[in-house]
Amino acid sequence: MSSSFSSPQENILQFGLHEGMKVGDFGAGSGHYARAAAAIVGTSGKVYAIDVQEDVLKHLKLNTYEQHQNIIETVCGDIEKPDGTHLRDATLDAVILANTLFQIENRSGLLAEIQRVLKSGGKLLVVDWAGSYGGMGPAPEKIVSEHEAEDFFINGGFHKVKSFRAGPHHYGIVFTAP
Structure with missing residues (x-):
């Protein structure tokens, strides 16, 4: 784990992705x-990178390693709206929600969209800021604590698998879908 920040490569290992999965x-x-x-699911898998900001997705595509070009598909969509991801029902083996929960305005919409696209027994990885850290992270009133995130997804029908420290400023929680 990087001592200075959260490491996506290490945090991803916490939730059991494997070759061929759709994420x-x-x-x-x-x-x-x-x-x-993408480095884990390989060419037999697929990663849908979904964001509401089209310019961010263009930048993501330009900065995707050549070997991952056919694995990562960018999707301009709103994860808080019904069918906002433009994915079919029960298509995904796993969903990643990293550094995003504190920005969500419509949590019930987000939950419904995750439930819609995630297969039964699919995995959900939540990584978010544990605090504001003097302005390095989100504003204090925007922080969604680990306990709040855990309660939210458990009340939404998910089963907690484990919690882990996702860096010096982040928490991580792994869930499975019902």
């Missing part, structure tokens, strides 16, 4: 988690 990176941003997942 959704919800709120993909710069694509660090999408690239880390």
